[in-house]
Amino acid sequence: xxxxxxxxxxxxxxxxxxxxxxxxxxxxxxxxxxxxxxxxxxxxxxxxxxxxxxxxxxxxxxxxxxxxxxxxxxxxxxxxxxxxxxxxxxxxxxxxxxxxxxxxxxxxxxxxxxxxxxxxxxxxxxxxxxxxxxxxxxxxxxxxxxxxxxxxxxxxxxxxxxxxxxxxxxxxxxxxxxxxxxxxxxxxxxxxxxxxxxxxxxxxxxxxxxxxxxxxxxxxxxxxxxxxxxxxxxxxxxxxxxxxxxxxxxxxxxxxxxxxxxxxxxxxxxxxxxxxxxxxxxxxxxxxxxxxxxxxxxxxxxxxxxxxxxxxxxxxxxxxxxxxxxxxxxxxxxxxxxxxxxxxxxxxxxxxxxxxxxxxxxxxxxxxxxxxxxxxxxxxxxxxxxxxxxxxxxxx
Amino acid sequence: xxxxxxxxxxxxxxxxxxxxxxxxxxxxxxxxxxxxxxxxxxxxxxxxxxxxxxxxxxxxxxxxxxxxxxxxxxxxxxxxxxxxxxxxxxxxxxxxxxxxxxxxxxxx
Numbered sequence: 001x002x003x004x005x006x007x008x009x010x011x012x013x014x015x016x017x018x019x020x021x022x023x024x025x026x027x028x029x030x031x032x033x034x035x036x037x038x039x040x041x042x043x044x045x046x047x048x049x050x051x052x053x054x055x056x057x058x059x060x061x062x063x064x065x066x067x068x069x070x071x072x073x074x075x076x077x078x079x080x081x082x083x084x085x086x087x088x089x090x091x092x093x094x095x096x097x098x099x100x101x102x103x104x105x106x107x108x109x110x111x112x113x114x115x116x117x118x119x120x121x122x123x124x125x126x127x128x129x130x131x132x133x134x135x136x137x138x139x140x141x142x143x144x145x146x147x148x149x150x151x152x153x154x155x156x157x158x159x160x161x162x163x164x165x166x167x168x169x170x171x172x173x174x175x176x177x178x179x180x181x182x183x184x185x186x187x188x189x190x191x192x193x194x195x196x197x198x199x200x201x202x203x204x205x206x207x208x209x210x211x212x213x214x215x216x217x218x219x220x221x222x223x224x225x226x227x228x229x230x231x232x233x234x235x236x237x238x239x240x241x242x243x244x245x246x247x248x249x250x251x252x253x254x255x256x257x258x259x260x261x262x263x264x265x266x267x268x269x270x271x272x273x274x275x276x277x278x279x280x281x282x283x284x285x286x287x288x289x290x291x292x293x294x295x296x297x298x299x300x301x302x303x304x305x306x307x308x309x310x311x312x313x314x315x316x317x318x319x320x321x322x323x324x325x326x327x328x329x330x331x332x333x334x335x336x337x338x339x340x341x342x343x344x345x346x347x348x349x350x351x352x353x354x355x356x357x358x359x360x361x362x363x364x365x366x367x368x369x370x371x372x373x374x375x376x377x378x379x380x381x382x383x384x385x386x387x388x389x390x391x392x393x394x395x396x
Numbered sequence: 397x398x399x400x401x402x403x404x405x406x407x408x409x410x411x412x413x414x415x416x417x418x419x420x421x422x423x424x425x426x427x428x429x430x431x432x433x434x435x436x437x438x439x440x441x442x443x444x445x446x447x448x449x450x451x452x453x454x455x456x457x458x459x460x461x462x463x464x465x466x467x468x469x470x471x472x473x474x475x476x477x478x479x480x481x482x483x484x485x486x487x488x489x490x491x492x493x494x495x496x497x498x499x500x501x502x503x504x
Contacts, residue, residue: 061437107464332504334433344436
């Protein structure tokens, strides 16, 4: 698809946007930007931020004009060159190597039982920590990490290893300040993951199981690509279910009438989907324009580094009525929290199964009177990745 | 040029001509046919291009693959054992020069 760029409008510059403001609360910034245009050059982040729903969706569906293979990618430096930074057909070949491991059939056969078991374990840990405990640190994070460890097949590692690897590799991916300590931590984790993969591959070849590493151990894939894809999956597969559990719990505890409706009707799936629309765990991801082109009536130059801000698109009032509110009863429209097109989240069904099927109903069933701690409010942060960082809770 | 006729719940009908090699999902998305989402771009991964194929065309359809089979159990609208398919798996052209489908009430 070639689009004439000659009649397109110039993209405005938003020099007033700062990274600390984005981190603290990006939504008022997106509202102010949206009133002007769906795309802005934001010098503080050195990107064109695309905040309109239609524009974000157009990018997702058009990898010829908007490539995932970004020049100077921090993610490539931190995690290696994974499929997330490749276009088809290379992306497609690597994605197919994941086979059925993350799909509904495997979830039914293997993973749902694992998620149930892990929910029991980490609800026990939260309960043992006692009222006032942090739901993120005591439940959501270790639960998501242990699920991921099982699905990936890192049988020699711990959930704490998974949390450390995920956080430090992601910190590298977002290391725009080029902090050497952040790079050092990411490199350390990268080596540890490589060692864990090297340890597991021969074992899983001899003792195959349902895990992703087991599936990959029989594939003729270059080790470099396998390693990069696993690191990407560690990054993407932990934060997102963790944040979805915590954000949904926070949203429901802050909206008692909606919580009552969810409890009465088993509406956990609706609570989850609305939660990731409201606060998309992965709120921004990069693309690069392959040519001079037009997007949303605006001129995008060849080579432009773009940020697809699905966290903003998911609150576009053109698509969602009263978009800033958490409302499980809103008319259902497709949100972009799982991305779209060929990079649609490969872990979407795992996320749904572990959060909706495993964590949320059990959390509210087993901790009667679960409520926010009025003395210590939830801490929320981030804009590239956004989520509840701390959620002190009480129960009876 | 192959043709897809989309029947909506309210009785409205849209006819789309598409290139051979395209599919029922892509033809809809590229032409703004409401009710077909196609979140995953055609990987049989999201179940948001679910359609009910009209009886007259059932014999012209390709077999249901393994990925499509499991995804048809995840559709938002009820699965019809005979007529439910993923639009992304219905490649146009060859045996499928023309197909009529009913668009489900919801995809999400």
